[in-house]
Amino acid sequence: MARVRPTATVSDWLLSVAEVLPLPHRAVPPYTLGEAVAELGDYAQVVDASEWNRDRPTRKNRRSLQIEIQAQSGAIGGRLGALVAHLLDDLRDDANQEAVVTATTKFGEVWHSDIAVTDAFGDLSAAAKMGTTSAALRRLAAIVTSQVGPSARGPFSVLTYAADALVNTEDQLASESVGPLPGPLTEERRFEMAREILVAPPVGQVVVWTVYSRALLWGMREVIGPMTFLRADWALPNAFEHKWHDFPEREELRELRENVHWLDDLHSEALEQGNRLTLVRVDLGERQVAGAADEARRRIEAIVSIAVEAGGVSWQNAGATAVLLDGKARISSGGITVRQTRTADDDSYGIGGTGKILSTVADEFADVLAKGPMPEQLVEALTSLREARMTDHRDVSFYGARRVTPRVATALEDHAMELFASALKVPASELATALQRREALRQADGRIAAQLMAPLDEVWSRGPNAGRDQLERKISSYSRDGIRLVSVAKAVALQDEIRALPMSELKRADFEDALAICTLPDRERQLLDETWRETGLLRARHRRVRNAVNHGLPLNEVTLNSIRNYAESTSKIALDIALTWFKNGESGAALIQREEKAWTERIDRISSGLSCVDEDARNNEES
Numbered sequence: 001m002a003r004v005r006p007t008a009t010v011s012d013w014l015l016s017v018a019e020v021l022p023l024p025h026r027a028v029p030p031y032t033l034g035e036a037v038a039e040l041g042d043y044a045q046v047v048d049a050s051e052w053n054r055d056r057p058t059r060k061n062r063r064s065l066q067i068e069i070q071a072q073s074g075a076i077g078g079r080l081g082a083l084v085a086h087l088l089d090d091l092r093d094d095a096n097q098e099a100v101v102t103a104t105t106k107f108g109e110v111w112h113s114d115i116a117v118t119d120a121f122g123d124l125s126a127a128a129k130m131g132t133t134s135a136a137l138r139r140l141a142a143i144v145t146s147q148v149g150p151s152a153r154g155p156f157s158v159l160t161y162a163a164d165a166l167v168n169t170e171d172q173l174a175s176e177s178v179g180p181l182p183g184p185l186t187e188e189r190r191f192e193m194a195r196e197i198l199v200a201p202p203v204g205q206v207v208v209w210t211v212y213s214r215a216l217l218w219g220m221r222e223v224i225g226p227m228t229f230l231r232a233d234w235a236l237p238n239a240f241e242h243k244w245h246d247f248p249e250r251e252e253l254r255e256l257r258e259n260v261h262w263l264d265d266l267h268s269e270a271l272e273q274g275n276r277l278t279l280v281r282v283d284l285g286e287r288q289v290a291g292a293a294d295e296a297r298r299r300i301e302a303i304v305s306i307a308v309e310a311g312g313v314s315w316q317n318a319g320a321t322a323v324l325l326d327g328k329a330r331i332s333s334g335g336i337t338v339r340q341t342r343t344a345d346d347d348s349y350g351i352g353g354t355g356k357i358l359s360t361v362a363d364e365f366a367d368v369l370a371k372g373p374m375p376e377q378l379v380e381a382l383t384s385l386r387e388a389r390m391t392d393h394r395d396v397s398f399y400g401a402r403r404v405t406p407r408v409a410t411a412l413e414d415h416a417m418e419l420f421a422s423a424l425k426v427p428a429s430e431l432a433t434a435l436q437r438r439e440a441l442r443q444a445d446g447r448i449a450a451q452l453m454a455p456l457d458e459v460w461s462r463g464p465n466a467g468r469d470q471l472e473r474k475i476s477s478y479s480r481d482g483i484r485l486v487s488v489a490k491a492v493a494l495q496d497e498i499r500a501l502p503m504s505e506l507k508r509a510d511f512e513d514a515l516a517i518c519t520l521p522d523r524e525r526q527l528l529d530e531t532w533r534e535t536g537l538l539r540a541r542h543r544r545v546r547n548a549v550n551h552g553l554p555l556n557e558v559t560l561n562s563i564r565n566y567a568e569s570t571s572k573i574a575l576d577i578a579l580t581w582f583k584n585g586e587s588g589a590a591l592i593q594r595e596e597k598a599w600t601e602r603i604d605r606i607s608s609g610l611s612c613v614d615e616d617a618r619n620n621e622e623s
Contacts, residue, residue, distance in 0.1 A: 077123020
């Protein structure tokens with residue numbers, strides 16, 4: 001869901017666009033046609049000319065990228081498609097390496113142009129007016145996200161501001177703008193305001209201030225190019241309390257204090273004995289505000305890495321950031337986190353969860369472990385996956401464990417998958433296909449459940465409704481692990497009662513689409529075909545990412561992050577298969593065949609004309 005909460009009486013299509021336009025919380029930027037073309041261009045620029053048409057792996061990689069570009073082309077709307085059609089024609093014949101570089105560069109310029117953003121936003125709005133599912137609208141919204149780039153990310157995203165323009169009241173919009181709104185707030189005017197926000201992100205002189213803990217300078221102030229490092233226990237007292245020592249950044253800090261409230265907290269923490277805090281100012285020059293904080297941290301971490309490599313200690317990001325545009329605070333984080341390591345009592349939930357999981361492990365594996373230890377390959381794979389999970393883990397959040405980058409996590413997962421295939425004695429390609437089968441089914445079932453529950457979710461935005469709460473309890477429940485379980489049969493049986501609930505047209509479209517999938521075998525087959533194609537693209541892109549990581553090829557952050565969910569999900573499935581092999585002693589080939597059987601049995605059921613609701617009824621009769 002978007003951050004936007006509708007506060008004005010507006011049309012359903014405006015509400016639909018506002019709901020799907022902003023990136024959901026913690027979502028990674030989408031991989032679209034723009035990223036696929038850019039990936040091809042980056043690859044063409046680094047491959048040796050002698051290998052472009054002769055080297056077999058290079059030709060295979062080019063073929064994979066051409067398939068990706070063709071598939072992603074099908075996701076763009078009609079207006080944008082007409083604009084870039086001739087540019088895509090120039091990319092189809094990729095035998096000429098220099099021509100590929102030229103064509104991809106030109107495509108990138110057009111892709112991020114104002115006219116392309118306007119066309120993509122028009123495609124999204126036109127689809128919303130016609131009425132469709134949230135999945136279809138989010139595919140079109142992803143195009144806009146790709147085009148505006150870093151401006152799409154963060155709490156002050158242009159996507160969020162554009163969504164506000166579509167649904168907020170006139171008073172709210174007037175309070176956020178400079179002066180009164182021009183003209184009446186018609187649908188056309190709302191659309192134009194949103195478009196102007198998307199094509200005109202703020203640009204100016206950008207400076208980023210951020211804080212690191214466990215960070216001590218040799219002196220009080222250190223300047224390294226555009227970066228200035230200041231000891232917080234020296235700089236802040238001199239800026240806020242007395243004038244013993246002057247320094248160039250002093251007045252900027254004093255002015256910044258009025259709007260950046262974490263500076264006072266930092267001032268107090270800096271004077272606490274034992275805290276080692278360093279303020280860092282990074283002058284990024286003339287640029288957009290969007291993405292400035294990430295860019296500043298990237299530059300700082302590169303410098304700190306030199307010190308760590310030479311024997312120093314890693315600094316820890318304290319979570320406090322302020323971004324200035326032309327000398328004025330534009331973005332500020334909520335607070336500062338100084339102490340990364342907490343006591344055991346602070347995380348009783350996590351520690352208790354560990355104990356519970358170990359109890360389950362004891363029940364599952366006590367007998368087989370009594371006969372002998374785990375094979376070395378399985379032990380190595382487990383430790384590799386444990387390290388890979390440190391991109392975002394309780395050990396990182398609560399106990400100061402070293403955070404692993406997505407690039408390193410991908411390499412570790414790749415290593416673990418090779419070990420799993422070796423232990424199971426199956427070809428790596430067969431294991432990858434089995435994992436794709438399971439993932440495609442998981443995504444299909446997840447979409448069905450989410451769309452069936454769409455009219456019952458996000459109650460906070462519509463107020464209490466006793467009937468809605470009662471239906472939700474009838475249709476869904478939660479496992480002991482907190483996973484929501486949705487009964488397809490009950491949702492279909494109660495469809496008329498659900499339809500009677502107040503809901504947006506977008507949620508209604510999602511619900512009706514899910515009902516069709518559950519009751520019409522042909523529609524369910526379409527969904528399975530769709531998830532199989534999508535996971536196939538992810539699998540091929542995952543392979544390209546692994547090759548880039550292992551061979552030092554260019555790898556865009558968006559491309560890398562776009563495969564992280566797939567990489568993590570399939571590695572978990574592979575671990576589950578490997579642990580089953582270890583516990584039960586079944587052959588790896590038999591376990592892989594079981595994964596294939598789950599897919600073929602579902603396809604056979606659909607081919608026989610049985611819907612998933614029919615299947616549930618038959619299973620109930622047999623039991």
